[in-house]
Every structure is written in C-alpha cells, then in structure tokens.
Amino acid sequence: MTGPAAWEADPIRQDPDLLTAEAAAAEVEGEARAGASGHQSEPLPDVPAAELSAATAGADVLLEVNDLKVHFPIKRGVLIDKTIGYVYAVDGVSLAVRRGETYGLVGESGCGKTTLGRGILRLIEPTAGSVIFDGENIAALKPEPLRVARRRMQMVFQDPLGSLDPRQSVQSILVEGMKAHGLDTSDAQTSARLRELLSAVGLPTNALRKYPHEFSGGQRQRIGIARALTVNPELIVADEPVSALDVSVQAQVINLLEDLQADLNLTYIVIAHDLAVVRHISDRVGVMYLGALVEEASSEALYAEPLHPYSRALLSAVPVPDPVVEDSRERILLTGDLPSPANPPTGCRFHTRCPWRQPTLCDTDRPQMLEMRPGHRVACHYAAEIASGQLQPREVTADVV
Amino acid sequence: MTALLQVEDLTVQFNRKGVAPFTAVDKVSFEVAPGQTVGLVGESGCGKSVTSLAIMRLLPKRGTTITGRVDFEGTDLLSLPLEGMRDRRGRDLAMIFQDPLSSLNPVVPIGIQVTEVLERHRGMKRSAAMVEARELLESVGIPDPSRRLKEYPHQLSGGMRQRALIAMALACRPRLMIADEPTTALDVTIQAQILALLKTLVVEHGTALIMITHDLGVVAGLVDQVNVLYGGRVVERADRHELFASPRHPYTHGLLASIPRLDAGPGERLTPILGSVSDNIPWTGGCAFAPRCSREIDACRQVSPVLEPLESRADHLLRCHNPVVPVGAGAATVAATLEEEPS
Numbered sequence: 001m002t003g004p005a006a007w008e009a010d011p012i013r014q015d016p017d018l019l020t021a022e023a024a025a026a027e028v029e030g031e032a033r034a035g036a037s038g039h040q041s042e043p044l045p046d047v048p049a050a051e052l053s054a055a056t057a058g059a060d061v062l063l064e065v066n067d068l069k070v071h072f073p074i075k076r077g078v079l080i081d082k083t084i085g086y087v088y089a090v091d092g093v094s095l096a097v098r099r100g101e102t103y104g105l106v107g108e109s110g111c112g113k114t115t116l117g118r119g120i121l122r123l124i125e126p127t128a129g130s131v132i133f134d135g136e137n138i139a140a141l142k143p144e145p146l147r148v149a150r151r152r153m154q155m156v157f158q159d160p161l162g163s164l165d166p167r168q169s170v171q172s173i174l175v176e177g178m179k180a181h182g183l184d185t186s187d188a189q190t191s192a193r194l195r196e197l198l199s200a201v202g203l204p205t206n207a208l209r210k211y212p213h214e215f216s217g218g219q220r221q222r223i224g225i226a227r228a229l230t231v232n233p234e235l236i237v238a239d240e241p242v243s244a245l246d247v248s249v250q251a252q253v254i255n256l257l258e259d260l261q262a263d264l265n266l267t268y269i270v271i272a273h274d275l276a277v278v279r280h281i282s283d284r285v286g287v288m289y290l291g292a293l294v295e296e297a298s299s300e301a302l303y304a305e306p307l308h309p310y311s312r313a314l315l316s317a318v319p320v321p322d323p324v325v326e327d328s329r330e331r332i333l334l335t336g337d338l339p340s341p342a343n344p345p346t347g348c349r350f351h352t353r354c355p356w357r358q359p360t361l362c363d364t365d366r367p368q369m370l371e372m373r374p375g376h377r378v379a380c381h382y383a384a385e386i387a388s389g390q391l392q393p394r395e396v397t398a399d400v401v
Numbered sequence: 402m403t404a405l406l407q408v409e410d411l412t413v414q415f416n417r418k419g420v421a422p423f424t425a426v427d428k429v430s431f432e433v434a435p436g437q438t439v440g441l442v443g444e445s446g447c448g449k450s451v452t453s454l455a456i457m458r459l460l461p462k463r464g465t466t467i468t469g470r471v472d473f474e475g476t477d478l479l480s481l482p483l484e485g486m487r488d489r490r491g492r493d494l495a496m497i498f499q500d501p502l503s504s505l506n507p508v509v510p511i512g513i514q515v516t517e518v519l520e521r522h523r524g525m526k527r528s529a530a531m532v533e534a535r536e537l538l539e540s541v542g543i544p545d546p547s548r549r550l551k552e553y554p555h556q557l558s559g560g561m562r563q564r565a566l567i568a569m570a571l572a573c574r575p576r577l578m579i580a581d582e583p584t585t586a587l588d589v590t591i592q593a594q595i596l597a598l599l600k601t602l603v604v605e606h607g608t609a610l611i612m613i614t615h616d617l618g619v620v621a622g623l624v625d626q627v628n629v630l631y632g633g634r635v636v637e638r639a640d641r642h643e644l645f646a647s648p649r650h651p652y653t654h655g656l657l658a659s660i661p662r663l664d665a666g667p668g669e670r671l672t673p674i675l676g677s678v679s680d681n682i683p684w685t686g687g688c689a690f691a692p693r694c695s696r697e698i699d700a701c702r703q704v705s706p707v708l709e710p711l712e713s714r715a716d717h718l719l720r721c722h723n724p725v726v727p728v729g730a731g732a733a734t735v736a737a738t739l740e741e742e743p744s
Contacts, residue, residue: 108588109559216677246444247615251659251673258670273588280661280671303663317593318663319618323641325664326622333597334590336544337558 050096053296055284055375062099062267063235067092068129070119074342087342089115091291094369102261102268104282104299106275110338112291113271117237121153122146133235151181154228158240160220164212170223171208177230201226201256218249225256237269242277254281275318279303287311290349291341293369297376307378307387309356332393348381355393356386404432405609406577411469413455422466425451427633427684435576436607440624442614446678448633449613453579457496458486492522495570499582501562505554511565512550518572537568541598560591567598579611584619596623617660621645629653632681632689635708638718647727649711651696654725688722696723
C-alpha cells in the first residue's frame, strides 16, 4: 500500500476518525515523532529542481527529481496491522541530472541513498513528489507505459552474484531484457548484439554459455553492466557498483564505466559510500544525511571546500593512502551514531552530532537547500559563517580508554 | 625493542580430498613489539585472516596442518595444550573480528558477554565484574553503559557493537591485540572513531597491535610496519613511509595506482591490475603474481623469488625478480627524514 494511487485509496488516510485513532495509538506506543507536524519539512518553493542550481538551470536536463519522498510505514498488531509511524527513508529530495553527466550520491548506511535510487526508477513506489525523466513523470505512469519507459533507465546492482539468477546462462540473462522490450528481432541480429556487448564490457564470447558462478566477482559485475546495456538505456543507476570488489579489480570496473559513458553517451547516477570512488567518477555529487540532501556541488568544488558540517566531517574521516597526508591532516570526529530515520531529530537533522551547532535555529528549523555559490547548494543555517571561519567547531576528542 | 610476538615460518595448509593440500599461508614471518602496530595487507584470499586465526589457534583441527612457530614471550603458542591456550586467549592476546554482529552471541546480553571474560580470567564475582564491565563500555565511548549492559547485540548499532567487542577484547588488558578488518563493516565517520580509539590504546598503553586490512588508507594512518601479502606469502615489508613513498613490488605499486584518491587531481585515470586472483600460478612454479604482473620477465615463471632486504635499506624486504624502480631518489629521502623524527 504505497505510491500515490494506493495512498489516496488507503481507507485510514481518508477516514478522519481512523486517523486520530492511529495518532493516539502512536502516542501510546511512545513511538510518535515528537511533534510530527511541527517539523515536517516546509514546502519547497514551487520551482522545478533544475532551476535550483546554476549547474542545471537552462541545461539539457535528463532527469529531474522534485521533492521526492519515500516513507515506509511501521506496522504493529496481531490481526489488524496498525501503522504506528513511518520510516522517513527519503524525505524531500530535489535534484536534477544533466544528460551525459555522472551524478554521485554519497552518504553513510541508512541515509537513504539506495532508497532514493530505487525510488527514482520506481522500483520502490515513492510516497510523494515527482520524477521527471525526459519530460515524463515516472512517478505517475500507469504500469504498461512504465514498463515501456523502463527501457531507457536501467540499474546496476551492488551484489554481482546476488543480482544474477544462478540458473540462467549469461546469454539468457542478457536476452531476457531485449525480449521484454521487443528488441530481439532476428536471431542473427541478437547474437551480433550480444557479441558486441560482451566485447564492450571486456568479456570473452564463450561467456554466453556459462553461468554466473563460473565467473570472478569483477567479471560478474561486467555481466551486470552488460545486462543493463542490452536495451540501449539512457540513464543507468549504479548502486555501489564496485564496493563488493577487491581494490585491484575495482579500478577495472570504474574504468569500464567511464569508457562506456564516453562511447554510448550514458547518464549515470552512481550511489556509493566510498567517497574517493565517487569523487573519481562523478561530475557532480550530492551528499545525503538521514533521508535528505545536505549539500550538492561539482565534484571538485565539494572536495576542495565542503560547506556543510557533515560533508566536512565525512571527507575528513576518509583515510588517504599516504602517510604524510595522514599524519598532518585534521580530523573532524563526530560523536555518536546516525539517529533513527523513524524518529529524525527536529530542525536540522544533523544538529545532534554537529560540531558547529548553534543555540538558535539548528534544533528548531529545518534548513533548505540553498544555492550559496553558483552550482553549490547547501542545507545549513550557518554555512556562510562556517565557511568564513566566523564560527569554530567545538572540540571533540577521541574516546580515551 | 624486544619483540612480544614472533611469528616464524608460519604455514597453514588445508587438506583437500583427492588433490594436493591448499597452502593458505606460506612461511610467513614477522614480529610485533609492545606499542608497535604491524599491518597485514592484501586482497581477499591472500591469507591475512588465516594468519591471525592460526596465531590465535582458532582454526579447526581437522583438515588443517599448521607448522612453524608462534612465539609469545618465549612460549610457543602452537605447541601449548588447548587448556593453556584458553588461559591466554583474552588475557594475553585478544582479537577483534570484522563482523561485530556475528561475533557476538545474539541471545546473551552485552553485559554478560563482557563479564564472562573477567570472570574466566580474573576470577571476579558477577557483581564486581558488572561494575568493571560498565567502566569498560564507558571507556570505549558507549553512551549510557548501564542500559547497554542489559541490551542484546541486535539493539546496538554497528559502531556500538564494534565498541562492545573492543571492550571485551580490552577487559583483561591484553598485551597483544589482533584486529581483523575492524572497520570494514562500518561507515567512515564511525571508522574514524574506532581507529582513533585503537591508536590511543597503542600509544597510551603500549599494546602491540596486529592490524589486518585491505584498506591502504587505514594502513597509511595507523600502521608502523606494513606487510603486503599475496597468495599466502609476504611479498613486501617496509615502514609505512617507505612503502607508500617508494613501493618496489609491482603488486604493491599496482594496488596504490589502482585506488582512487580523495586528493587526486580531476580526470586522472586509474591504472588497474590486470586479471584477478584466480589467475595465480603456484609459488613453486615461480612468482604467483607473474600472470598479472606488468614487469614479468622470464625468471618469474621459473624461479620462485625469495624475500630479501634491499641493498639500500635493510628494513625494506622484497620478494621480486624485477622490482619497480623508485620514481625519484628524492621522494625516498624525504620519507626517510620524516620517519626519523618520531623515534
């Protein structure tokens, strides 16, 4: 029972009595978000996402995500499931991706980056918001037009073994998508296409008759990429495409993704937790924290000068394989863990861990993503003061044993 | 500095039905001194975890053959009776595992799991042990430790579980800690917290640490001496500054060239190592890395290289017929001066 259509048909949503009963139950459970209505994200100014950043305004935008929300209901009950709250996995994300660019999404586990990626492709039904793909709202499409539209957007998954059917040969895996979209017109053409794909991803042609278990991790990921390419997509969402691979093989796959993008004019959304990988592969990067973007900028600008306190801490925490750099760099240590997305903090979601937290605004008002510099959006009340050095972080020391 | 632990020619073989045994660790030798951090680095399948399990004697008896010596303050751990080893595990040497969820007992509260160590090794009563356990949890940075003591592993976050595991390892103040990929399952900000904690341990308490990891970034920041493993053998050993400034083994060199760096310039292309671990040839028939190596010469497929010190530096060991030529002698000198300073 998710998605816009299901949302409206949900009897609980329509019956005010049930709604109050539900709220009361939630309060009894003590699970209700403190003042749920109090800190709902304020409605974004009603402009398309592409207009929010100088990097995409007026550019050839392929994908536009407007205030996308994916909320998962938390249900409890023996016979009748009562919704006692929601996990706010993605809570109001707006972004735009230009045709032919690579947009990187980074964040720690539980920040909603995977859910956002799947929500964009509608592999998970979004709760609210729109996804405009080349002028068409994916979030509102009926099943059949959606199926047809999916030819143009494909996904590469994290676990190369888990995402390939162990009982399907590589040929069958690759042909399946082509059949579904009516692209396997003649046997000769199909086999020529398969050969072309295999050579594009660097696999031998005898791979067609083999099964996924016969390949190494890197080769399996190549099969996953080839499968995404069979239907000539324009957008590929790659969810942690290299995190399951060994470092030496990781570089092979990263280079492959870059080559394919140049040859086929692909647009990528790359989701990863490894900031070095994202920096390497992306043109623009969005940093996510607890279901929302906190900063978005070109890859160089973000890594040269992160403006959001969370991005700063995140970048300073990444180990660099150079002892000289490691010994001299300053680390911003954060205290504690990621708060629960079912009960996000009021105001700025990061204020509970922020070394720059201020007594006002931070814990009461949720900051909007505003463009501070051309193409550099950041959601922090005090970003300007922090950037100018006017505000200094509180000292956080490592826990001493 | 006298060594606390000396590993000599440690070899671990797994017997297989019908075929020759598989050698996971092949004559690995290294030493750890108090207050020193030694790193074992390599990709999956290089034998780094098996080495640590063999030191702790945690490998199954059936089907494995372990030879060599693991000398802990004059006692050979490998020849200790099982009961004697049990007394030492947790008291003298402790281990932190990669996956904190599967290394904790899911049906036993954290408090009981921590006090178990104290009761077993220090003969403490449950109530006194609980007080101590509370302090331990607090010392590794777990907020609200009294509540956490009563909770089960699934109620803790990943970083918190790893801290609980570290608290258990610390309970008897072991002089040697083995950390097997302690931060791989964690997010970078939590990783930074845990690494800072381990660093404090080594610096302030003089704990010897064996750090097992595949992450060269972690190695660069934490480890004093780096051992690069490939196919069960140490292929290069050097001080971290020396190793990162002038890696001589083509494998080490390739690893460093293939990882994207946060401080790299835009548009730089990565140089991957060709092939994968499955292309290895056995060490007996030459160099295991030869099929993937860019500097392969005839000797590589015929003569197995030996681990020997460089002519210029006695503390830089290398197992290669045709090592990478250092980029510039200048870089090595800078690194050399840098490493003199702390000692």
